[in-house]
Structure formats: C-alpha cells, structure tokens
Amino acid sequence: MKLWIIGAYGIVSTTSMVGAKAIEKDLIEKLGLVSELPYFKKIQDYAPFKFEFDGHDIRPLTNAYEAAKEHWELNRHYDGAILENLRDELERIVAKKGTALNCGTGIKNIGRIETLEDEGLTLREIVDKIESDIKKFADDETVVINLASTEPLPRYNREYHDSVEGFERMIDEDKKDYASASMLYAYVALKNKIPYANFTPSVGSSLPALKKLALENGVPHAGNDGKTGETVIKTTLAPLFVYRNLQVVGWMSYNILGDYDGKVLSALDNKESKVLSKDRVLEKILGYNPYSITEIQYFPSLVDNKTAFDFIHFKGFLGKLMKFYFIWDAVDAIVAAPLVLDIARFLLFAKKKKMKGVIKELSFFFKSPMDCETINTHEQFEMLKRWFQLNA
Ligand SMILES: NC(=O)c1ccc[n+]([C@@H]2O[C@H](COP(=O)([O-])OP(=O)(O)OC[C@H]3O[C@@H](n4cnc5c(N)ncnc54)[C@H](O)[C@@H]3O)[C@@H](O)[C@H]2O)c1
Structure with missing residues (x-):
C-alpha cells in the first residue's frame, strides 16, 4: 500500500x-x-x-x-x-x-x-x-x-x-x-x-x-x-479506579520532552491544542472531573525521550486518601x-x-x-x- x-x-x-x-x-x-x-x-x-x-x-x-x-x-x-x-x-x-x-x-x-x-x-x-x-x-x-x-x-x-x-x-x-x-x-x-x-x-x-x-x-x-505514551497509560489505568469504586480526587500529569515536537509545543498557542486533547480523557472515563494538572514543558536534552510523571490522589474505604505514582519514560517516535x-x-x-x-x-x-x-x-x-x- x-x-x-x-x-x-x-x-x-x-x-x-x-x-x-x-x-x-x-x-x-x-x-x-x-x-x-x-x-x-x-x-x-x-x-x-x-x-x-x-x-x-x-x-x-x-x-x-x-x-x-x-x-x-x-x-x-x-x-x-x-x-x-x-x-x-x-x-x-x-x-x-x-x-x-x-x-x-x-x-x-x-x-x-x-x-x-x-x-x-x-x-x-x-x-x-x-x-x-x-x-x-x-x-x-x-x-x-x-x-x-x-x-x-x-x-x-x-x-x-x-x-x-x-x-x-x-x-x-x-x-x-x-x-x-x-x-x-x-x-x-x-x-x-x-x-x-x-x-x-x-x-x-x-x-x-x-x-x-x-x-x-x-x-x-x-x-x-x-494515543501513544502517557495518555495510553492514563486511559488504561483510570478504569481501575472505576472498577474498584475508588474516587480519584486529583491527577497530575507532568510531561517533559525535547526535539522538534517539544520546540513547537513550547509555544503557548500550539501547546493549547495538545493539553486540551490530553486533559479531556479523565472526565470521560471517571464520569466526574477530579482536580487535574496537565503540563507539557520543553526539556531540550531529553530529545525524543519523552518523560511523564503522574501523581494520582485517590480515596478509598473509610474515606482514606492514598497515592499512586508512575513514570513513563519512552522514546516517543x-x-x-x-x-x-x-x-x-x-x-x-x-x-x-x-x-x-x-x-x-x-x-x-x-x-x-x-x-x-x-x-x-x-x-x-x-x-x-x-x-x-x-x-x-
Ligand atoms: N508519540 C508521539 O510521538 C506522538 C503522539 C501523538 C501525537 N503526535 C503528534 O505527531 C506529530 C509529529 O510528531 P513528531 O515527533 O514526528 O514531530 P516532528 O517535529 O519531528 O515532525 C513534524 C514534521 O512536520 C513538518 N511540518 C510541520 N508543519 C507542517 C505542515 N504544515 N505541513 C507539512 N509538514 C509540516 C516538520 O517540518 C517536521 O518535519 C506532532 O503533531 C505530534 O504532536 C506524536
């Protein structure tokens, strides 16, 4: 083809x-x-x-x-x-x-x-x-x-x-x-x-x-x-909180990347489309909108080795707040x-x-x-x- x-x-x-x-x-x-x-x-x-x-x-x-x-x-x-x-x-x-x-x-x-x-x-x-x-x-x-x-x-x-x-x-x-x-x-x-x-x-x-x-x-x-990196993990993991009836109270996703993609996304007007695209997924999966931070920052020395840090704050039985963290460290391309x-x-x-x-x-x-x-x-x-x- x-x-x-x-x-x-x-x-x-x-x-x-x-x-x-x-x-x-x-x-x-x-x-x-x-x-x-x-x-x-x-x-x-x-x-x-x-x-x-x-x-x-x-x-x-x-x-x-x-x-x-x-x-x-x-x-x-x-x-x-x-x-x-x-x-x-x-x-x-x-x-x-x-x-x-x-x-x-x-x-x-x-x-x-x-x-x-x-x-x-x-x-x-x-x-x-x-x-x-x-x-x-x-x-x-x-x-x-x-x-x-x-x-x-x-x-x-x-x-x-x-x-x-x-x-x-x-x-x-x-x-x-x-x-x-x-x-x-x-x-x-x-x-x-x-x-x-x-x-x-x-x-x-x-x-x-x-x-x-x-x-x-x-x-x-x-x-x-x-959907290739941090978002695929997020949309694979977020359903778990739904299945186990755990309440996500906050989700922070912080992405750093270099290369041309990172350079273009370092401009605010270009970045806006990407952040919106990444940010909308949680509400659709959870059915509510937890406090969320989605950031993308240019980090030249990483080149295409995009790194994402995610921190999830969630509430379980007896109202106890607990934490989950992950780091995605992959070559975007x-x-x-x-x-x-x-x-x-x-x-x-x-x-x-x-x-x-x-x-x-x-x-x-x-x-x-x-x-x-x-x-x-x-x-x-x-x-x-x-x-x-x-x-x-
Ligand atoms: N995992 C991933 O890498 C991933 C995931 C989702 C989406 N994307 C998107 O895929 C796109 C490509 O990512 P990349 O890392 O290869 O970026 P890149 O900067 O390496 O490549 C983009 C290429 O497009 C060319 N270009 C820019 N504007 C153009 C235009 N209007 N017409 C024709 N060519 C144009 C550039 O010269 C460059 O060669 C980006 O929009 C990125 O956000 C990438």
Missing part, C-alpha cells in the same frame, strides 16, 4: 518509514504493531505489510534519508546499521513543499521553513498544488496521514466550516484567516476519496464540513492525536511509528469494506477519538477486535 505523510521529514514519520522497510527486509521483528496480533491475521488479505512512502513537509531537506539521519544522530533510537541498509530507499523519498498556514508561533522554532504561501499563492492555488502532488502518487491503495507539527486551535467560523459549499467558498474567496494547513490537506485527501487519518491534535478532518465531505464521497477517516502503519492498514481495510465517515472503532489509537465517547483503552481494544472480526 501507499502512505502519503504530511510531515514526512518528522521523527515519527521517518521512524515509520525505517521500521516498515526494515520489516520488509526481515531486519527486525514486528514488535509494537497492533495489526500483527493474531486477532487481526486477516489484515494480510486487505493490506499486506508492504509500504511505499511520499509526502509533504515544510523543511527544505534533500530527502527522507537526510531527515532520518538527523533524527537518528540526536536520538540513536535504533541500530544505525539499519538506517544505512535502507539509505537508497529513503533517498528516493523527497517530500513536496507544503503549507503552514496558521500553524502558530511554535512552527518558527523548528528552523528554516519554506511554504507554498511564501510564494504568494492563493488558497485555491495552494489546494490545487497539494492536490496535484498527491494525485501523482496516489492509487486505490493509498492512505494520507497527518504527522505534521501540532497547530493551534483553529479560528472556527460557521459560514466556512460547517458545510462543504462554505468550505469551498472559503478557498475560492481566499479567506486565509479561517483556513489552517491540516484542514486543507484533509480536504484534498477526502475530496479525492483517499482515506485520511489525523495523528495530531490539529483540526484535520474533524470540521463539520469535512465530515460531511467524507460521507458524501464514501471515504473512511479517523483521528485525532495518536518508537511508540508512535508502528501505530501509524497500523492505522493506515486498518483504514485501507475500512475502504475495501466500503465503510465511510469517521471509523469510531479506531478510537483505540487516538487520545481524542472523533465522535466517540469510549476512552477506556480496554473497551476500545474490544471494539477494534469486534469490528475487525465481524467485517473481515
């Missing part, structure tokens, strides 16, 4: 590329891939494990090898011999110039960027260019996934965001203030009937207009914000990259089964699943298995 990645030169993207190609060459085990669990064996019939990559980015690098090498130099997150073995394949992946429209102040922290809007293009011209790039690559077995830096919350406008006609009018009237990069990429994918996933907290395909477009065009899509490949395979499966609109059963993979109130990881996993087994 083919995977078009928005943010192709990022660490999650290049780690997905390296992992996929290394598996194809039998250099590594398939650890971390949910789609390779025995429950999903039949996925082979719909989306065999073979990937071709391309995408958009806004950093002017020469190719995906250069990008992967830069991330590897900083993180050493896998055996460097694997990267050298895949050099030729990665050098052939050259991202096309994208748009960073309304991507916030944090985007300036990632160094030199080049965008379509810098060339003075109108919204219509930007959309047309993105569309022609994707169409040159895409076939019937293609999925688009957003792995670009997190955008700030969009400037919501009913006139332009609630209907497909309104959205297209926004493009034609060049109302740049109301558009953001992630919605434009999502629009192009759905317009061209290509399944789309949003692995970031950015708005992507979650605008009412784009949800309608997906239904009209019969395209499956999913998002938002990959290593936990995220296999899920990117999983999501792509499940979305291609959904397309082949003629499913359209938001695929809620993929909520297992997301922090803020679209149109789905099930946040409990155990229930989400059961939903995913049931959905697949009923349809495969």
Whole structure:
C-alpha cells in the first residue's frame, strides 16, 4: 500500500518509514504493531505489510534519508546499521513543499521553513498544488496521514466550516484567516476519496464540513492525536479506579520532552491544542472531573525521550486518601511509528469494506477519538477486535 505523510521529514514519520522497510527486509521483528496480533491475521488479505512512502513537509531537506539521519544522530533510537541498509530507499523519498498556514508561533522554532504561501499563492492555488502532488502518487491503495507539527486551535467560523459549499467558498474567496494547513490537506485527501487519518491534535478532518465531505464521497477517516505514551497509560489505568469504586480526587500529569515536537509545543498557542486533547480523557472515563494538572514543558536534552510523571490522589474505604505514582519514560517516535502503519492498514481495510465517515472503532489509537465517547483503552481494544472480526 501507499502512505502519503504530511510531515514526512518528522521523527515519527521517518521512524515509520525505517521500521516498515526494515520489516520488509526481515531486519527486525514486528514488535509494537497492533495489526500483527493474531486477532487481526486477516489484515494480510486487505493490506499486506508492504509500504511505499511520499509526502509533504515544510523543511527544505534533500530527502527522507537526510531527515532520518538527523533524527537518528540526536536520538540513536535504533541500530544505525539499519538506517544505512535502507539509505537508497529513503533517498528516493523527497517530500513536496507544503503549507503552514496558521500553524502558530511554535512552527518558527523548528528552523528554516519554506511554504507554498511564501510564494504568494492563493488558497485555491495552494489546494490545487497539494492536490496535484498527491494525485501523482496516489492509487486505490493509498492512505494520507497527518504527522505534521501540532497547530493551534483553529479560528472556527460557521459560514466556512460547517458545510462543504462554505468550505469551498472559503478557498475560492481566499479567506486565509479561517483556513489552517491540516484542514486543507484533509480536504484534498477526502475530496479525492483517499482515506485520511489525523495523528495530531490539529483540526484535520474533524470540521463539520469535512465530515460531511467524507460521507458524501464514501471515504473512511479517523483521528485525532495518536494515543501513544502517557495518555495510553492514563486511559488504561483510570478504569481501575472505576472498577474498584475508588474516587480519584486529583491527577497530575507532568510531561517533559525535547526535539522538534517539544520546540513547537513550547509555544503557548500550539501547546493549547495538545493539553486540551490530553486533559479531556479523565472526565470521560471517571464520569466526574477530579482536580487535574496537565503540563507539557520543553526539556531540550531529553530529545525524543519523552518523560511523564503522574501523581494520582485517590480515596478509598473509610474515606482514606492514598497515592499512586508512575513514570513513563519512552522514546516517543518508537511508540508512535508502528501505530501509524497500523492505522493506515486498518483504514485501507475500512475502504475495501466500503465503510465511510469517521471509523469510531479506531478510537483505540487516538487520545481524542472523533465522535466517540469510549476512552477506556480496554473497551476500545474490544471494539477494534469486534469490528475487525465481524467485517473481515
Ligand atoms: N508519540 C508521539 O510521538 C506522538 C503522539 C501523538 C501525537 N503526535 C503528534 O505527531 C506529530 C509529529 O510528531 P513528531 O515527533 O514526528 O514531530 P516532528 O517535529 O519531528 O515532525 C513534524 C514534521 O512536520 C513538518 N511540518 C510541520 N508543519 C507542517 C505542515 N504544515 N505541513 C507539512 N509538514 C509540516 C516538520 O517540518 C517536521 O518535519 C506532532 O503533531 C505530534 O504532536 C506524536
């Protein structure tokens, strides 16, 4: 299958590329891939494990090898011999110039960027260019996934965001203030009937207009914000307090991370979308809102080795207050990259089964699943298995 990645030169993207190609060459085990669990064996019939990559980015690098090498130099997150073995394949992946429209102040922290809007293009011209790039690559077995830096919350406008006609009018009237990069990429994918996933907290395909477009065009899509680290632990652990009738009175989550993601999230406007996405999960699981602190801070020397400290204050029998602490210490891209490949395979499966609109059963993979109130990881996993087994 083919995977078009928005943010192709990022660490999650290049780690997905390296992992996929290394598996194809039998250099590594398939650890971390949910789609390779025995429950999903039949996925082979719909989306065999073979990937071709391309995408958009806004950093002017020469190719995906250069990008992967830069991330590897900083993180050493896998055996460097694997990267050298895949050099030729990665050098052939050259991202096309994208748009960073309304991507916030944090985007300036990632160094030199080049965008379509810098060339003075109108919204219509930007959309047309993105569309022609994707169409040159895409076939019937293609999925688009957003792995670009997190955008700030969009400037919501009913006139332009609630209907497909309104959205297209926004493009034609060049109302740049109301558009953001992630919605434009999502629009192009759905317009061209290509399944789309949003692995970031950015708005992507979650605008009412784009949800309608997906239904009209019969395209499956999913998002938002990959559930990979601290939040997956939180949403796996929080149900325990429900099952045992323990009252959570306070939950503090303090995350520190470096790398480009950390640099972008150090800007307040970009950080707001991420914090909201992480913070909403507790209330949905517990049914009430305990006192909560959710913080993300930039910590350069950690690079991609994101560390999360969680402190939970809970009340039990006889009103006794007790404490639980955990520390999550993982390489963000290593936990995220296999899920990117999983999501792509499940979305291609959904397309082949003629499913359209938001695929809620993929909520297992997301922090803020679209149109789905099930946040409990155990229930989400059961939903995913049931959905697949009923349809495969
Ligand atoms: N575990 C995880 O790593 C994890 C979990 C959930 C969500 N995410 C989200 O996934 C995204 C990628 O994370 P990462 O660690 O790979 O970040 P990264 O900074 O390494 O990569 C982002 C890439 O996107 C590019 N980019 C930025 N804005 C763009 C735009 N508008 N169009 C095209 N390209 C653009 C950047 O140049 C960069 O190459 C972030 O939004 C992050 O919040 C990551």
